[in-house]
Amino acid sequence: MRDRTPATGTAATADPAVATPVFWMRDGAVVLGGRPVLRGIDLTVPRGEVLAVLGANGSGKSTLMRALLGLIPLVRGETRAFGVPVADLRDRHRLGYVPQRTSAASGIPASVREVVASGRLSRRPVWRLANRADRAAVAAALEVVDLADRAHEDVSDLSGGQQQRVMIARALAAEPEVLVLDEPTAGIDLANQRALAATLERLVADGATVVLVAHELGPLAPLVDRAVVMRDGRIAYDGPPAGLPVDSHGGDHHHPHEDHYLAPSNAPETASPVDRLSEPPEHGEVP
Numbered sequence: 386m387r388d389r390t391p392a393t394g395t396a397a398t399a400d401p402a403v404a405t406p407v408f409w410m411r412d413g414a415v416v417l418g419g420r421p422v423l424r425g426i427d428l429t430v431p432r433g434e435v436l437a438v439l440g441a442n443g444s445g446k447s448t449l450m451r452a453l454l455g456l457i458p459l460v461r462g463e464t465r466a467f468g469v470p471v472a473d474l475r476d477r478h479r480l481g482y483v484p485q486r487t488s489a490a491s492g493i494p495a496s497v498r499e500v501v502a503s504g505r506l507s508r509r510p511v512w513r514l515a516n517r518a519d520r521a522a523v524a525a526a527l528e529v530v531d532l533a534d535r536a537h538e539d540v541s542d543l544s545g546g547q548q549q550r551v552m553i554a555r556a557l558a559a560e561p562e563v564l565v566l567d568e569p570t571a572g573i574d575l576a577n578q579r580a581l582a583a584t585l586e587r588l589v590a591d592g593a594t595v596v597l598v599a600h601e602l603g604p605l606a607p608l609v610d611r612a613v614v615m616r617d618g619r620i621a622y623d624g625p626p627a628g629l630p631v632d633s634h635g636g637d638h639h640h641p642h643e644d645h646y647l648a649p650s651n652a653p654e655t656a657s658p659v660d661r662l663s664e665p666p667e668h669g670e671v672p
């Protein structure tokens with residue numbers, strides 16, 4: 386885990402803007418197609434945190450991301466972003482989102498720079514031409530994902546991992562305060578996973594908050610402050626990555642480092658620790 390002492394010192398917590406969590410959900414429930422998909426979700430994501438959301442296929446990870454971002458409504462409970470009900474958040478560009486399995490290539494020829502620049506549109510009215518600040522933000526986003534030298538290439542000529550980085554740069558071009566990444570490492574080779582980890586490390590060092598969905602943390606593991614494991618639409622574990630239950634990656638495949646995540650306090654007795662954690666844990670006060 387990273388040493389976060391400087392970012393969470395007295396000066397930082399004294400500032401109410403910093404003390405307000407990025408996301409705050411209480412008793413969140415979502416129904417899709419008549420089925421309960423999320424239930425009783427209590428989750429607070431403080432500023433500067435790197436939160437990993439793990440769990441089996443269909444456990445509700447993507448739905449949780451979309452509910453936090455206000456893209457799907459809750460049938461019960463409440464979600465706030467930066468202290469306000471997420472539906473009322475005016476500055477949507479503060480929330481950066483890279484959805485699951487998106488290709489940067491639309492079929493229409495577009496350069497890497499054009500795709501990244503499209504992410505800037507949430508910051509400016511469509512009738513205003515890109516100004517110096519817009520161009521600087523696009524250039525900075527390309528630098529962060531290490532694709533500045535590919536800016537003029539057609540995105541469809543890039544590998545899947547590079548296209549994923551284009552989509553991250555597209556989100557970064559809006560200069561968001563939080564980046565929500567849904568399975569950014571799925572189907573991505575190790576070299577691109579490492580590049581992504583380096584990118585996120587730079588962003589977090591600059592004060593960004595990151596919420597990412599993953600099946601396996603891989604090279605992202607050292608960045609992660611906290612892990613949440615979803616199971617059947619509920620939070621089954623919420624705590625340090627070192628205490629992750631052994632089947633947190635879904636149990637459909639074994640990761641060679643899973644045993645490393647087992648802490649003595651979570652050692653199973655007769656059942657999986659997830660089975661014993663049927664109720665969501667207690668959280669902090671309402672902001």
Ligand SMILES: Nc1ncnc2c1ncn2[C@@H]1O[C@H](COP(=O)(O)OP(=O)(O)OP(=O)(O)O)[C@@H](O)[C@H]1O
Pocket residue numbers: 417418419420422440441442443444445446447448449485615
């Ligand atoms: N639009 C929808 N209508 C009905 N059911 C849905 C809809 N979207 C998702 N679901 C169901 O909700 C459950 C949770 O889906 P979700 O995509 O959030 O899971 P996930 O943990 O992200 O899965 P994966 O790891 O496969 O991406 C699944 O059972 C899914 O089939």
